[in-house]
Amino acid sequence: MPRCTSSVNYQTETATMSELICNGCFSLVLYNRGAANVRCSGCNRVNSTRSASQIAHLTCGRCRTTLMYPPGASTVGCANCQHVNPVRTQGSSAPPAMSMHV
Numbered sequence: 001m002p003r004c005t006s007s008v009n010y011q012t013e014t015a016t017m018s019e020l021i022c023n024g025c026f027s028l029v030l031y032n033r034g035a036a037n038v039r040c041s042g043c044n045r046v047n048s049t050r051s052a053s054q055i056a057h058l059t060c061g062r063c064r065t066t067l068m069y070p071p072g073a074s075t076v077g078c079a080n081c082q083h084v085n086p087v088r089t090q091g092s093s094a095p096p097a098m099s100m101h102v
């Protein structure tokens with residue numbers, strides 16, 4: 001049975017870009033999905049794209065700006081209004097904490 005060997009997908013420069021948050025300076029870094037590591041242009045830190053493949057999104061509680069933050073962050077400071085947003089873990093199996101202490 002003839003097997004098609006022409007299915008090599010060359011990397012197109014348009015749809016293969018992804019993004020991560022630099023572990024050093026927390027700035028947004030664009031990289032090619034095929035890359036295993038990406039160097040931040042801001043602080044020259046080499047970030048592994050495997051561990052940083054998930055970027056969480058958060059809407060600022062004050063100005064409604066969409067913020068991006070690395071997984072594991074507890075608070076996210078808004079670059080627009082300087083509001084510090086607490087990160088709530090979603091979709092996890094964490095026990096329901098209904099304590100609403102202000």
Ligand SMILES: [Zn+2]
Nearest residue numbers: 022025040043
């Ligand atoms: Zn950086």
Ligand SMILES: [Zn+2]
Nearest residue numbers: 060063078081
């Ligand atoms: Zn804001």
